[in-house]
Ligand SMILES: Cc1cc2nc3c(=O)[nH]c(=O)nc-3n(C[C@H](O)[C@H](O)[C@H](O)COP(=O)(O)O)c2cc1C
């Protein structure tokens with residue numbers, strides 16, 4: 001084996017690949033060869049480091065220097081300066097977001113990483129996900145080996161998971177060990193282990209990053225689960241929109257089989273386990289467990305009533321367990337470091353860590369993993385670097401279309417399953433979207449309702465019809481014809497939908513409306529009584545005006561107006577907008593160089 | 601997904617037959633995979649393809665149609681030579697992707713879900729393509745454009761209009 005003096009890690013996750021990390025690697029390899037350094041400096045493709053907004057990202061070890069927003073053209077300079085002359089390129093080491101990340105020169109020192117604890121993401125960004133050898137070198141397959149070669153009884157495996165306190169990371173937070181125990185108790189020749197990699201919450205990419213950055217951890221965990229419940233077949237249901245993840249999973253499954261870590265007689269034991277991949281096809285409801293199993297069976301993804309629970313009668317009517325990607329990614333560590341270690345992290349009822357995809361109006365957009373019990377404030381302001389452009393914080397949305405908005409006064413809520421439900425939101429799978437003063441909360445509620453109306457499978461009436469009625473009411477309010485009775489109607493409908501729907505999609509669909517009604521009622525009232533949207537988002541309520549004292553009478557706005565509703569006299573009289581004719585396209589506002597056009 | 605332009609009709613038929621042969625024994629269990637591969641061949645799933653798949657796997661055309669219309673990934677209509685996918689996921693939405701979509705609709709004179717008369721462009725409003733760090737994001741076929749503002753749209757589209 002060659003001994004390299006330096007390793008360059010380049011992120012090849014979806015975000016960074018979109019900004020040309022593939023080309024960067026190509027250039028790096030060319031340049032290193034040209035400079036005769038190819039045996040001294042090793043280029044490693046890795047998964048996500050977490051700091052997606054600053055991508056493409058490159059880290060150089062042993063120094064731990066991190067480069068941000070590297071372009072393929074920067075490579076020559078990095079190689080000649082850093083690798084040849086040992087002078088890191090300072091220009092690429094600072095972050096460009098409004099609030100500087102940190103001036104720290106070292107990865108682990110920066111604020112972004114200091115408050116994080118990487119358990120599920122332990123290997124993401126530090127190993128090459130396309131190499132099983134690197135996974136093994138980082139204690140990979142140790143847990144599976146221990147379970148099989150030390151001949152742990154399946155029940156002991158389950159007890160270890162129960163003792164760790166691990167709860168499902170896919171949204172519901174059901175205790176994982178308990179789920180496995182139910183399935184293990186069933187007497188059946190054929191059982192299945194499924195992995196939920198459908199990741200339906202729009203704006204969340206935790207599971208994708210794990211699959212892209214550390215696919216073997218999920219494969220290893222599924223095999224452990226298979227041994228524990230007595231299954232020898234696994235399925236990974238993954239979104240077709242995640243081509244890189246699918247390709248890495250396929251590669252990883254092939255490698256694991258070649259090494260005898262998957263397939264017939266794993267580790268030479270009596271236990272055999274195989275995994276197949278199934279692609280989702282863009283239906284949010286297929287993230288729901290019964291719908292997902294119908295989809296694997298090749299049917300429409302309609303949920304089915306529970307009971308019978310999947311542990312009794314699941315995929316192809318056989319006992320089945322389904323766990324989320326991140327849940328699985330935690331399993332190998334529990335066996336490596338012990339259930340007690342895992343249980344020492346987090347809060348009383350929520351053990352371990354949680355990965356969040358931090359996005360929206362926050363400086364450091366990316367992937368973060370924190371111990372349970374960290375406060376929302378710490379995530380948004382310490383790790384996330386706060387709100388860009390000196391805007392004020394308004395809310396954080398968690399739980400996606402099933403969750404709710406957490407307002408500023410609850411920023412100090414420690415994050416765990418129960419606390420988030422108590423404040424009217426939920427953990428969800430880990431999407432965390434930050435909103436600032438410019439985000440209209442009524443519009444956001446409408447956004448999520450449009451989503452559920454679109455994604456409702458249509459099987460049960462409360463969800464199919466009820467969500468549509470709620471959306472109509474919201475459209476009325478944002479369009480300027482809402483009444484105070486409409487607010488009550490929303491609350492009434494919400495109760496009916498929550499109680500009457502067949503699956504959790506409908507049961508949770510009213511949450512975004514209820515939580516915004518609770519915490520931001522004044523915005524709803526303003527829309528109704530004053531016909532005003534304070535953020536200027538709801539088109540039906542906004543009007544454009546020209547401020548007379550700022551108008552330089554240049555007439556540029558009138559020239560751009562597609563409907564000719566702006567009049568004035570060039571150089572003599574300030575221009576005015578005829579609000580009755582205005583179609584609110586905003587062209588005048590973009591045209592004006594003097595900021596004289598305003599909307600309110 | 602492979603390019604649809606380079607294949608003749610006969611080639612497409614042969615490819616589809618191969619796909620069906622591969623999954624034949626599995627019946628309806630394999631329906632999703634067969635449809636996914638069929639769409640990769642044709643670019644969409646017209647009625648005669650649905651019939652072939654239904655016959656091949658021994659399920660009814662109604663069932664095939666039911667599955668296709670349930671999943672948004674499957675399309676009954678041809679897409680443009682350049683498919684412009686605009687992400688309307690939450691992360692992109694709060695960063696103004698609605699305005700991006702409106703600008704694209706205005707530039708191409710079509711709405712989301714439609715195709716231009718010359719078959720060159722179609723617009724697809726999609727949800728989270730997983731590049732939230734670059735929000736707001738659009739994709740033109742495989743090319744990703746991030747950190748966008750509406751005024752960048754005309755220049756991006758122009759590149760493809762000339763192609
Ligand atoms: C409408 C709906 C969508 C869901 N989407 C997902 C998803 O995308 N990913 C996921 O892991 N779980 C999702 N779930 C939760 C799953 O039904 C299931 O509880 C979970 O995958 C179980 O795994 P866990 O115990 O490891 O969390 C969804 C549930 C509902 C009702």
Ligand code: FES
Pocket residue numbers: 202203204687688689690691692693727728729730731732733735737
């Ligand atoms: S929300 Fe647009 S890429 Fe994720």
